[in-house]
Amino acid sequence: MSYKEKINEMRGELRVMYKTIPEATQGFSALSKAVKDNGPLDVKQKEFIALGMALVMRCEPCILFHTEALMKAGATREELGDVLAMAIQMSGGPGIMYTGHALACWDELAAG
Secondary structure, eight states: OHHHHHHHHHHHHHHHHHHHHHHHHHHHHHHHHHHHHSSSSSSSHHHHHHHHHHHHHHHHHHHHHHHHHHHHTTHHHHHHHHHHHHHHHHHHHHHHHHHHHHHHHHHHHHOO
């Protein structure tokens, strides 16, 4: 399954969940918006942090969503590489395995 397909599949699952537990998911969405729209860091910087945390936490759906968000925020592949290197430094061998997902996702999305 391609990374685009994984992203779309997860979005479908989330839509079902949003309908099942709307109060909880609306609360989470409001929190996410408040965090992204406020504070001294811009969206790209916040997405770099989120991706680094997703890599260290080993959350593949989070990795894919934040990699996609970084592309939309204007990040470069070189900047992504720097975040991947930091995630490897912070998480060792398992980090190497998950950073590969982020780079492969980036390359697939960049190819169109």
